Amino acid sequence: MSAPGVLVPWQAEGWRGWVDAAAGIDPATCLAAAAGGAGRASRHARTLSLARDGGALFVKTYPAPGGWRATRALRMGQALGAAGLAAPEVVAAARRGGAGLLVTRDVGGEDLLAALARQLGRFVVPGLTLTDRARVLGAYAAGRGLSRRAHRRLARWLVAKTMARRCAIDRIPEAAAARAGFRELMRSGGPFDPEAVT
Secondary structure, eight states, X not given: OOOTTOXXXXXXXXXXXXXXXXXXXXXXXXXXXXXXXXXXXXXXXXXXXXOOTTSOEEEEEEOTTTTHHHHHHHHHHHHHHHTTOOOOEEEXXXXXXXXXXXXXXXXOOOOHHHHHHHHTTOOOOTXXXXXXXXXXXXXXXXXXXXXXXXXXXXHHHHHHHHHHXXXXXXXXXXXXXXXXXXXXXXXXXXXXXXXXXX
């Protein structure tokens, strides 16, 4: 039997690719499970989650002509792993004509979108002032061609969302944050700066 993580050639029904023989995964079974439009569709692929011993499998099928994305994902995952970064473990990758198949195993960790939504914009950054934040937002608004009214509406929304994130994640009482205001809440070295609290 092959060592875990070692991909060996695989082919069936016109599909050609690689499979981790030690994982005990049959790509043809994964293809059958994904047949008929099962799973969640995105712009380039359809993804189906399958419960398996040893962790969930994610079966991603790429319709023609996007099958090259499966082999690219395989190469990128291998490159990330070689660099010491956590990446989904590829247990099968194959192509047939212009279509593609990628099967990965969940290796744990936090979902990227959830992580970004939880961390993004809420940090107190030394040297970063409220004026600096306003300049970044102003440049974004100008680049998007937002009207002055839309710019102000976006600024109010960002302030409210950032304050809510800080209160929820950093356990700051909402009433205290509202009394202090956004400037004080985000001030480096201020009373709400986790690095300044002794």
